Each structure stands twice: as C-alpha cells, then as structure tokens.
Amino acid sequence: MKKVLLLFLLYLLLTPAFTQNQANEFCGTIESKDPTFDPIAYQKFLEKKKGEVAEKNIINLPLAIRIVRRSDGTGGLPEAEIDEIMDSLNVRFANSNFQFFQCGDPQFVDVNVFYDFDRDLYADSLVTYNIPDVINVYFISKIINGASFLCGYASFPWNNQEYVVVKNDCAMNGSTLAHEIGHYLGLYHTHTTINGVEYADGSNCIFAGDELCGTPADPTLGSGNVDINCLYTGTSKDGNGDSYTPDPTNIMSYSRKACRTYFSPDQFTRMEFYYDRFRNNLACQSATGIANETFLSDLELYPNPASSFLKLSFETPSPAFYELKVFDLLAHELYSNEIKGNGGYVEASIPLDYLSSGIYYLSIVQDGKREIHKFVKE
Numbered sequence: 472m473k474k475v476l477l478l479f480l481l482y483l484l485l486t487p488a489f490t491q492n493q494a495n496e497f498c499g500t501i502e503s504k505d506p507t508f509d510p511i512a513y514q515k516f517l518e519k520k521k522g523e524v525a526e527k528n529i530i531n532l533p534l535a536i537r538i539v540r541r542s543d544g545t546g547g548l549p550e551a552e553i554d555e556i557m558d559s560l561n562v563r564f565a566n567s568n569f570q571f572f573q574c575g576d577p578q579f580v581d582v583n584v585f586y587d588f589d590r591d592l593y594a595d596s597l598v599t600y601n602i603p604d605v606i607n608v609y610f611i612s613k614i615i616n617g618a619s620f621l622c623g624y625a626s627f628p629w630n631n632q633e634y635v636v637v638k639n640d641c642a643m644n645g646s647t648l649a650h651e652i653g654h655y656l657g658l659y660h661t662h663t664t665i666n667g668v669e670y671a672d673g674s675n676c677i678f679a680g681d682e683l684c685g686t687p688a689d690p691t692l693g694s695g696n697v698d699i700n701c702l703y704t705g706t707s708k709d710g711n712g713d714s715y716t717p718d719p720t721n722i723m724s725y726s727r728k729a730c731r732t733y734f735s736p737d738q739f740t741r742m743e744f745y746y747d748r749f750r751n752n753l754a755c756q757s758a759t760g761i762a763n764e765t766f767l768s769d770l771e772l773y774p775n776p777a778s779s780f781l782k783l784s785f786e787t788p789s790p791a792f793y794e795l796k797v798f799d800l801l802a803h804e805l806y807s808n809e810i811k812g813n814g815g816y817v818e819a820s821i822p823l824d825y826l827s828s829g830i831y832y833l834s835i836v837q838d839g840k841r842e843i844h845k846f847v848k849e
Contacts, residue, residue, distance in 0.1 A: 496641065497725055499590065499616050499624035500654045502665045507629060516744050530746065533574035533755035535605040537597075539612065542583045548610040548639045550577055555804070556642055562798050562832050563649040563722060563732065565843045567739040569746075571652075572841075574605045574755035587613040588636075590621070595632045604752050606655060608635045610642055622728075625651040628749035646731035649722050657745030658738055661717065661724045662689040671713040681723070685737035689717040692726040701730035732800045766840045772833065776847035781821045781833065787812035794836040795821060799829070823848050 534557075540547035553573065560571050580600050584593065588611045601607045614621040614636065622641035626633050635655055641647040659665065659681040669680025669688040676684035688709065690696075696705030697719045707715050719726040720733040746753075770785040783795075790813050797806035805826065810819045821833070826848045835842045 496620045496622040496638070498647075498650060498654075498660070499614065499621035500627075500651065500660075501624075502659060502663055503627060503630070504665060505627070505629045505657070513744060516747070517740065520740055520743070528568055529570055530568050530743075532569055532571050532750075532753050533605040534571055535574050535602055535607050536577040537580050537600055537607060537609045538577050539580045539582070539585050539588070539609060541586050542581050544579070544581055546586060546612055547579065548642060552643060553577060556648060558796075558798060558804070558834070559643075559645045560648050560652065561834075561841075561843055562800070563646070563734065564652075565832050565845060566736075567734065568743060569656075569739075570841070570843070571606075572755070580609070585611065587615060589615045590624075591615075591617060595634070597636065598632050598634055601633065604754050606635060606652070606753065607633065608637065608648070610637055610639055612639055614638050622647045623651045625654040627654060628657050628745045641728070644728040646722055646728050649734075650731065653723050653734070653738070653742070656742035656750065658723050658741060660689075661686050661721050662691040668710065670711055671709045671715045672711070683735065683737045683741060685735035686721055686723070687717050688715055689721075689724055690715045692717055692719055692724045694727055697726045697730060699727070701727065766837070767835065767842060770835075770842070770844075772844055772846060776849045777823055778849045779822070779824055781823055781846055782818065783821070783833075783835075784816065784818045786816055787814060789814050791837055793817075794834075795819065796834040796836075797821065797826075798832045798834065800831075805831070 536553060538547045538550070557571060557573060564570060578600075580597070585597065588597075597609050598607070600609075614623070621638065622644075623635070623637040625635045633655075635648070635651045637648050637651060661681050663681055666682055667675070667679040669676055671688045673684055673688065676682075676688070680686075680688055690705060690707035690709075692703070692705075696703060696707075698704050701719045703715075703717055703719050705715065709715065717724065718733070719730050722731045722734055723738065724731060767785045770783065772781060772783050775781070790811065793810050793812060795806070795808045795810060796804055798804055806821060808821070810817070828848055831846055831848055833844045833846060835844075
C-alpha cells in the first residue's frame, strides 16, 4: 500500500512539470552563421529592392507534405487539417511576395521509430524521404530532444540537409510552421546571440542579433514575460543598462505561439535575398494544391477601412465560380461564400457587422489560383 501511495504522489508531482514542459516546447533549429554571406551583395540587393515599384510579384513556393505514422499506418496528422494549416501559413505571409501551395498529395512515412522521433538518435535520417526542388515538411507525433520536446525545427539555406519538421500538436497553432519556414528562408531568432548581443537602443542592429534593424532587440521571450494580451512584462536590461522593448508578435521570437502573427518588412526582404541565392530552384512538377498569384489585375476592394460591408469588383473574361473567405490574424476562418461571374463585370459585398475592429484578410480562390488581400474593419 505504501508503494502504491508513493507512486501516486510521485505521479502528482511529475505530471504538472511534464505538462509545463509540453507547454514550453520551442524551436530546435540549430543556429549557425552563413559562411558564404556577402554583405556587399546584400546591400546591393537592398538597394535594388528600394528602387523597385511597390507591387507584388508573387513567388509561389511548393510544400511537399510528409505525414509520419506508425508502421501499421495508424496515427499521424489528420489530412483534413492540411488546408487550414496552409491557409494559416499564407495569412502570415500575406504582406510578402511569398505564398505557399501543396505540391502533390500528402505522402506517408510509416516507420515506428520516426513516430516518436528521437532527434539525437536519428538526426537527419528523415531526409532520405525528401524529393528535390520543393520544401519538404514532415509532420511528426513527437519530437524528442534529449530530456525535452520540440515544436519543430528546420534547416537554414546554407545547411547541407534540407527539411522542415513540425510536431502534430504544434501544426495548428498558426505560428510554428511559419516560424520554421522563416529559418528555411534565412531568418534567425529575434533573440539570437550567435552574431553578438544586440543592444536595446539598436545601435549595433546591423551586425548583431538577427542582423535586422526592423526587429527590436529581444532578451528571449516566453510565457514568463509575455502576458495573455501579448504584452511584454519583463524587466531585462542590456549590457548598457537599457531596458528592452521587444516585439511579442514577431513570428521569429519565442513569444506565446498565439501572439506570433508578424514578420517585419526587412524580414521579408531578407527571405527574398536568401530565396534568390539558395532557394530559387523550388518548383513543383505535380501540384494538386492551390497556387497563389495575382490573377485579378483590376480587382478593387472598397471601402478600406470598412464598417458594415467590404465590397469587391473585378472583370472576368468567362463564366467562373469564385470562393471568398475571410480570416483573422490567427488564420481563423470567419466567413465563406461562393459567387459566380458570368463573364464581364462582377460585384460582391461581404458583411462585416459580426467582426470586431481590426485587421483581416480576404482570400479569393478560382480554378487553382488564390489571391490574399488585407483589409481593416473599423
């Protein structure tokens, strides 16, 4: 009886700790410096971007989905969740020139030892299932990292192996996959010190921290210093004695996962730089998903900001159906409708009275093409 009681008490003591560890699962990407980085080439790229016309030339990036299951085919990420995961990813990149689509149908990796994946034991062995010229994304039941667990990890463009790995339970939180894609396209954590510690006043932001001045210095965020309203509550100071004022909404931070909704403009630019250098081979030979591009060149959204209704108008050369969806910043689908264009001028109104004031995204899908546009509800 004493042994049973002792085991029960031990269970009570360990369970909260385990739950807390699960709640604090973070990224396992191993940060390293780009050994080929050319600051002159980067500055030339920045100057080129400044001189470009401010319009979107959508870069469609293909994701090959790999669902890891047990050897008998059980378990694994439900396929029904993939569309929502893709929508969430695209909403977080909606202000960039990047959009993502699924290349081919999901493929299954039915291997018991990969189901609860021990990173120390199997390291990069997943890449044997890679296909070339796409972003290979592996969804796994559990990622074990020594005595802890991970939500995901990815390879940098300058790494030899290429992959993105996401734990199933983190796939639907809206920010983990975007975070790992950020690494895949060359972004550091906002709190990284691999390039030296960034000062809170930003005086060394060009070469320290994440090497981006558009992301404020970050003392490493988490649930302990970011409240449920996504406000920084910490009191950390840098080596100069200055208080940090980090951004808890930045996707490349360790802030609460629900708070991470934002990439800065210079983060998008840096991702384009690394796309041009390392990832411009990405293409899909068997796309079954929806590619993203600007296909309605004469589209008008008005008024914006809007109050009761958001109106849209465009011309269509032939009869076609258009699917309209509205998402919030966390990629929750709030509205869905289908309209038909009979050829010629098309008009539609989307009711907004049910929305609170804030920023939202409108997705328009037609015949394998998608556009995403931001609007403001007053």
